[in-house]
Amino acid sequence: AQSVTQLGSHVSVSEGALVLLRCNYSSSVPPYLFWYVQYPNQGLQLLLKYTSAATLVKGINGFEAEFKKSETSFHLTKPSAHMSDAAEYFCAVSGPLIQGAQKLVFGQGTRLTINP
Amino acid sequence: SQTIHQWPATLVQPVGSPLSLECTVEGTSNPNLYWYRQAAGRGLQLLFYSVGIGQISSEVPQNLSASRPQDRQFILSSKKLLLSDSGFYLCAWSPNGPGYHNSPLHFGNGTRLTVT
Numbered sequence: 216a217q218s219v220t221q222l223g224s225h226v227s228v229s230e231g232a233l234v235l236l237r238c239n240y241s242s243s244v245p246p247y248l249f250w251y252v253q254y255p256n257q258g259l260q261l262l263l264k265y266t267s268a269a270t271l272v273k274g275i276n277g278f279e280a281e282f283k284k285s286e287t288s289f290h291l292t293k294p295s296a297h298m299s300d301a302a303e304y305f306c307a308v309s310g311p312l313i314q315g316a317q318k319l320v321f322g323q324g325t326r327l328t329i330n331p
Numbered sequence: 332s333q334t335i336h337q338w339p340a341t342l343v344q345p346v347g348s349p350l351s352l353e354c355t356v357e358g359t360s361n362p363n364l365y366w367y368r369q370a371a372g373r374g375l376q377l378l379f380y381s382v383g384i385g386q387i388s389s390e391v392p393q394n395l396s397a398s399r400p401q402d403r404q405f406i407l408s409s410k411k412l413l414l415s416d417s418g419f420y421l422c423a424w425s426p427n428g429p430g431y432h433n434s435p436l437h438f439g440n441g442t443r444l445t446v447t
Contacts, residue, residue: 247432247433249435251438256340256419256440256441256443257440257441258337258421258423258438258439258440258441259375259421259423259436259438260438261435261437264433264435266433267433305374305375309433312432313380313388314382314386314388315363315382315427315428315431316363316365316380316381316382316388316425317363317425317431317432317434317435317436318377318380319377319435319436321374321375322374323373323374324374
């Protein structure tokens with residue numbers, strides 16, 4: 216079975232500082248991993264995805280994530296935080312397709328606050 | 332390009348009343364469709380998914396049901412709402428077919444349901 220653990224339900228950084236959001240996964244099959252961002256009262260927007268190609272994945276808005284199989288981690292980073300990055304971030308892992316359906320398992324989310 | 336629509340955006344319903352939330356996808360055919368629920372302060376829970384017209388799979392036993400009367404239409408229903416049904420409901424789609432096994436889910440903007 217697949218599972219995701221996001222370390223830290225709340226992360227606060229200063230504007231211009233490094234953003235690091237942690238995600239560890241468990242999967243019985245080679246995983247596909249995703250990071251999504253959710254702004255208040257909106258749906259989830261895909262930031263980036265890992266699909267077994269390059270281990271360092273670049274996404275939108277300057278975010279990137281590195282897949283580390285030995286650590287079962289897929290941490291999300293951004294070198295310099297911007298006020299507009301304030302949102303909730305979800306890490307997700309997919310498992311075997313079920314009748315062709317892509318069933319994602321999500322972490323509990325990390326709320327990112329940016330201090331001016 | 333593909334788009335996904337959910338309505339209504341917000342809904343306040345009394346306990347015991349019926350529910351119908353609708354989701355439609357444009358710009359693609361035979362998508363996989365999903366309903367997720369996000370309770371306050373919690374992650375996303377997969378409720379239902381569908382790989383085709385009339386094909387519904389339920390992930391958790393509950394007071395809700397889903398239907399797919401048309402290829403790109405997905406409906407979430409309840410005959411009698413409970414207080415515990417309050418939450419943020421998200422519809423999502425992913426492409427169906429060979430070669431899409433690592434596709435992310437694409438989410439609608441959600442419906443905030445408050446049961447009073």
